[in-house]
Amino acid sequence: MVPVLQLFRRDVPALAFPPGTDVLQVLWRPLVHSEHDQWSPVPVLRWRSTVEVLAEPLLEQATPPYEFDDDYVPQPCVVHPTGTVEYPNWDLPAELLERVGEWSAELEETVGISYFDAFTTQQSKVGGYPGWTQKPDWPDCACGIPMEHLLTISASESCGRRLPVEERTRPGSGWEVRAHGEHEEDDSHGMAMSDCGGVYVFLCRSCPRWPSVHRYDC
Ligand SMILES: [Zn+2]
Structure with a gap:
């Protein structure tokens, strides 16, 4: 397994941790698995x-993986937790989605950004809504309730328009002069899982031990 993400409770105050814990580590075996037909690494919390x-x-130093696919081994990097408010995009009820879609087209014509790009981040994140690039595939838990979107490991950090100011402005970060959509070397996780989307982790807090599942969206 390789370490993918480590979050301390102090860094993400809005994230509820199980009693007695204060750090969340996400790992995966850097190979494609076909579990649940997702064809991606399987995140382990x-x-x-x-x-x-x-x-x-x-x-x-972390032990290098024995067998791996480069695309799923993150380069050492840090996160800069930045709070934001998100709204669902493709998860909206059909009728509302249609209305928002019409309004979004107008918005894009006038200000150059669609509702879907503006209101759901495409970067790695905790909480909020998945930035679906394909049809939403929100999982239900075995207990019958919809699971909660815990976090996203983005396919590429360059997909989204929201980068923490530390990332955008820090000399040498690789992001300083980048226009949206440009792909160059940067100091993010460096994985290129696809153009956009990523690995979404969902969990259920109603079940013992908070079971989790993932979806791979690209
Ligand atoms: Zn459950």
Whole structure:
């Protein structure tokens, strides 16, 4: 497994952690799996306590994966958690989606950005709504309720229009002078899973041990 994301509770105050934990680690085996017909790596969640983590000796360097596909091995990078308010895009009820679609076309003509690009981020994120590029495939839990969108690992950070200011302006970040849609080397996760979309992780907090599933959208 390779580490994909690590979030501390202090960095994402709005994210509820299981009692006794304060760090969420997301890992995956950097290979394509066909689990649930998703054809992507399968994310694994580890909810841990920093006190317990630090009680063990830490490795100087992560062990390199034995077998891997480059596209699913993130390069070392950091996140800059930035709060935002999102609205659903393709998850809207059909009638509303139609009305919003008409309005969105006008919006795009006048200000150059559609509702769908403006109101749902395409970057890696916690919470909010999946930035579906394909038909929504929101999972239901085995207990019968719709699962919650926990987080997205974006296919490419360059898809979205919202980059934290630290990313956009920091010299050497690779993003400073980039126009939307340009693909160059940058200091994001560096994985190129597809043009847009990504791996979406959903979970159910009503079931014991908070089961999770993923969807791969590209
Ligand atoms: Zn459940």
